[in-house]
Amino acid sequence: MLKMKRVSETVGMKVFTDNGDYFGEVEEAILTKTKVYGWRVRATRNSYLEKVLGSAKGVIVPQNLVKSFGDVMLISKTAIPSQIEEKPEDMEAS
Secondary structure (H helix, E strand, O other): OOOOOOHHHHOOOEEEEOOOOEEEEEEEEEEOOOOEEEEEEEOOOOOHHHHHHOOOOEEEEEHHHEEEEOOOEEEOHHHOOHHHOOOHHHHHHO
């Protein structure tokens, strides 16, 4: 069954990658005349974005990378820009 959600209900929704990593929170929907173009996701405390972006406030996730949403939004791990993916020295420290 298809469930509808108002865009206003998505603001503040937690965003996770399909790997289960906490990515951030929905700050705003980016709309065209007829559809959702993407989602502005802000970096929040203890989120993956906070760790890799530093002083930046967040990213825009295109709608085609959103897999699903309900209580939380699930996005593809490919939404992580290649320039901020973990570097080998970061992985050794983990």
